Amino acid sequence: MFAQFARLRKVAIWLLMLPLFTVLAACMGGTLTGNTGPSINTRAPVPVALLVPIGSADTNEQKLAQDLENAARLASTDLSGVQIDLRVYPTAGNPSKAQESTQQAINDGAKIIIGPLRAESATAAAQTASGRGVNVLAFSNNAAIAGGNLFVLGQTFDSTATRLVDYAVGQGRDRILTVFANNDTGRVGKVAIDRAIATNGAVSAGSVSYEFSQEAVINAVPDIRSSAETNQANAIFFTANTAGALPLFTQMLPESGLDTETTQYIGLSRWDTPPQTLELPGVQGGWFALPDPQRNSQFRARYEAAYGNPPHALAGLAYDGIAAVGALASSGKSDALTRSSLIQPAGFQGVNGVFRFMPDGTNQRALAVATVENKEVVVISPAPTSFGSAGF
Numbered sequence: 427m428f429a430q431f432a433r434l435r436k437v438a439i440w441l442l443m444l445p446l447f448t449v450l451a452a453c454m455g456g457t458l459t460g461n462t463g464p465s466i467n468t469r470a471p472v473p474v475a476l477l478v479p480i481g482s483a484d485t486n487e488q489k490l491a492q493d494l495e496n497a498a499r500l501a502s503t504d505l506s507g508v509q510i511d512l513r514v515y516p517t518a519g520n521p522s523k524a525q526e527s528t529q530q531a532i533n534d535g536a537k538i539i540i541g542p543l544r545a546e547s548a549t550a551a552a553q554t555a556s557g558r559g560v561n562v563l564a565f566s567n568n569a570a571i572a573g574g575n576l577f578v579l580g581q582t583f584d585s586t587a588t589r590l591v592d593y594a595v596g597q598g599r600d601r602i603l604t605v606f607a608n609n610d611t612g613r614v615g616k617v618a619i620d621r622a623i624a625t626n627g628a629v630s631a632g633s634v635s636y637e638f639s640q641e642a643v644i645n646a647v648p649d650i651r652s653s654a655e656t657n658q659a660n661a662i663f664f665t666a667n668t669a670g671a672l673p674l675f676t677q678m679l680p681e682s683g684l685d686t687e688t689t690q691y692i693g694l695s696r697w698d699t700p701p702q703t704l705e706l707p708g709v710q711g712g713w714f715a716l717p718d719p720q721r722n723s724q725f726r727a728r729y730e731a732a733y734g735n736p737p738h739a740l741a742g743l744a745y746d747g748i749a750a751v752g753a754l755a756s757s758g759k760s761d762a763l764t765r766s767s768l769i770q771p772a773g774f775q776g777v778n779g780v781f782r783f784m785p786d787g788t789n790q791r792a793l794a795v796a797t798v799e800n801k802e803v804v805v806i807s808p809a810p811t812s813f814g815s816a817g818f
Contacts, residue, residue, distance in 0.1 A: 463561050463575075463764030464537045471511035472755050472763075475531035476744065477541030477551060482519030487543070491516075493741040494565070496733050497777075498540065501748035508755045510748060517542045521550035528554040528562075536560065538763050540747035543740075545571050552576035561765060563747045565740060570614070572787025577768060579743045581778075581791050583618035583694060586715045587663075589793045590692050591622035593713070593807050594661055599690045603659035604633040605650055605675065607666060612638070615665030615694050631659035636671070643671040644678065651684045660689060667695035668703040676708025686711065697798060699739070704801045715793040717742075717778030718809035725777035746776035750783075771813065779809045 466472055476498050478491040495514055502510045513534060515527035524547035528539060532555060539555055539562040542548050548564035549571050555562050556575045564571070567580025594600065602623055606616040616633060623630050632653050636646035654662060662679075666672040672693065680686050691712040697703055698716070725745065729737040753774050754762040761767060773782030779792035795807035 462559070462766065463761070463768070464559050465760045466537050466755065466763055468508065468755050468758045468760070468762065471509040472751065473511045473513065473535045473537050474748070474751055475528070475534075475536035475539045475541075476512060476514045477517050477524060477527055477531070477539060477547075478514065478744075479519040479543050480514070480516035481523070482517075484519060487519050490543070490738045490740060493738040494541070494543075494744040497729065497737060497741040498744040498748050500729060500732055501745040501752070505748070505752035506756070508752050510752060510755075512748070517547050517551075519544065519547070521546045524548075525550040525554050527551075532558045532560055538563065538751055540744065540751070541565055548576060548578075561763065561768060563750070565743045569786075569788045574787065575765065577783045577787045578789060579747055580740075580789075581717070581793070582788055583615050584621065584788065585791045585793065586694055587615075587618040587622035588626065589715050590663070590694075590713060590795065591619070591626045591628050593795045594690065594692060595627050597690075599661040599692075600628045601631040601657070601659050602628050602661045602663050602692075603631040603650070603654050603657060605646075605662055605664050605666070606633065606635055607638045607671065608635045609638050612665045619663050619665070619694065631657035631661075638670070640674070643674045647675070647678045647682050650675070650679060651682050654684060654689055661692055662689055663692045663694065665694045667693075668697060668699065668709075672697070673703070673706055673708065676706065676712065680708065698796070698803045704798055704803065709798050710801070711797060711799070713795055713797055713806070716796055716803075718792060718794055719796075719803075719805060721776075721809075722778050742777040746774070746778070746781065749776055750774040773813055780812060782813060 478494045479487040480491045482488055498512060502512055515531050517524040517527055524542045528551040539551060539560060542551055543565045545566045545568040548566050552562040552575055561575045563577050563579055565580055566578050567582050569582045572578045604616055604619045606612040634650050634653050636642045664672055693712055693714040696716055697709050697712055697714045725742055726736055754767050769783050769785050773780050781789055781791040783789050792809040794805045794809040796803050796805050
């Protein structure tokens with residue numbers, strides 16, 4: 427009994443480790459309407475506003491603000507055939523300042539906004555920019571705020587769930603039980619998984635919800651095992667991340683008697699962050715999605731060579747935003763930054779792989795499928811290199 431308590435106590439410390447990027451999906455917003463976009467002069471440097479959380483009371487956000495700016499400037503130097511007039515504006519991590527900075531940026535001539543970070547700030551910025559016919563490419567991964575002149579750059583739950591369910595079906599893991607936290611993030615994740623199951627030839631093997639507490643997670647284990655066995659699930663898709671319930675579930679479900687040989691674990695979040703997660707016995711063999719590792723590694727190496735330190739995990743979004751603007755502006759067309767141009771089907775080459783904006787303001791990103799073997803990440807299905815290839 428004492429040994430079991432010690433194991434649970436060790437795993438429970440992960441509940442305290444909530445990465446910054448998980449909060450980006452926590453705040454919901456409404457769909458916006460907006461104009462198609464401004465006319466630009468591609469023979470001159472294109473004015474682009476970058477909204478980052480400079481002035482935030484959160485020291486982690488302050489550091490991220492610098493990394494986002496660095497990545498954007500790195501992208502600007504990589505462009506060919508077009509010049510970007512990059513102007514940086516502070517948001518202090520709050521919507522009112524984001525709104526004020528957006529107004530100032532547009533008054534200064536900005537033709538497109540890249541940022542802000544959080545969902546509330548992105549919504550405020552887009553509302554201000556909408557009346558001036560300017561599009562916003564936010565760093566958020568919250569699909570609920572997208573629409574009109576607001577596009578999200580962050581990897582969405584829908585992209586992740588679709589990639590993983592598609593792969594699972596191909597491997598014969600087509601009866602999927604969904605396990606989700608009874609909170610905003612968990613419910614949004616469940617909707618994305620349900621949608622992926624319905625559109626990729628899988629079968630729902632039911633769902634189990636749990637309250638977001640250690641005791642509730644432990645109490646949910648018998649229900650998950652019972653549902654998996656009763657509904658003949660051959661895969662369990664968790665919305666939990668490594669900072670939440672995932673370590674407990676992956677430890678306790680096998681201990682409860684659930685056969686991991688016949689029931690594949692799948693995760694909506696990455697299982698390799700923080701790196702210590704790879705040491706946990708329960709995550710070995712699980713499937714999760716991640717951006718193209720080769721492209722990401724190349725970006726990290728270039729960033730570190732330029733700035734002397736590794737970039738934040740979200741810094742690449744700023745690079746991608748500039749890369750998309752540069753690719754469109756290089757066409758030489760005055761309508762390069764309109765809404766119809768942003769949603770062109772071919773997409774863009776980003777530091778984490780190919781991506782494209784969808785008509786509803788969300789995005790699709792090329793993702794690899796990985797597993798954990800002997801405490802190391804192993805890619806079992808490479809990221810697609812173009813739209814229309816395997817995985818899309």
